[in-house]
Amino acid sequence: MSMRIIDWEEYISSFSTSVPLAVTIGVFDGVHKGHQALIQRIGDSPHIPAVVTFRQNPLKTLKPDAFTGDIINLEQKLSFLEAWGVQLTILIDFSPEFSKISGRDFIDLLLDCQPVKLIALGRNFRCGHQLDTGAEEIRSLAGARGLEVWVAPPVMDEGQPVSSSRIRQALAAGRQAEAERLLGWPLDSINPDNIVPNRR
Secondary structure, three states, X not given: OOOEEEEHHHHHOOOOOOOOEEEEEOOOOOOOHHHHXXXXXXXXXXXXXXXXXXXXXXXXXXXXXXXXXXXXXXXXHHHHHHHOOOOEEEEEOXXXXXXXXXXXXXXXXXXXXXXXEEEEEEOOOEEOHHHOEEHHHHHHHHHOOOOEEEEEOOOEEOOEEOOHHHHHHHHHOOOHHHHHHHHOOOOOOOOHHHOOOOOO
């Protein structure tokens, strides 16, 4: 089954599904080993695996001077998500206006507009205005609605969690082998069918 791609505005307005979703949320820059654990979890559920992500990294808007560039572009990210079996991707156009939404309001919109049964999050996930809402708060919000929230344990590499910032640091220092180890795929091969198991 090919992956469907919609905008956040469509998700909260005209999109409709009666089939429950299993959702994970994040930037997913690089679709590294930590991201893959989240995608694996929603893919193993009996619900439609869905990803909420961004057209551009929010850091480009929030902290442009600190942003050092994407690990992969949007087209590559979408290809990776589809190859991992994601069936629905919701793209957010991050803007100064969107950044003012509280995390609670964002989660309420996510859950009010479609039938979500599972949310999978990284342990350090935060969202909303000034990152006002974390994974444990979302667990409480969703739990009150009877939803399952799975907070992933960190994926470790040499005693430290795998992260996009570690990958960027490795790439900046020319440590390609380290970056590839954290990503779980070779930088010289961007074809997702050669990188991750095709779960479609």
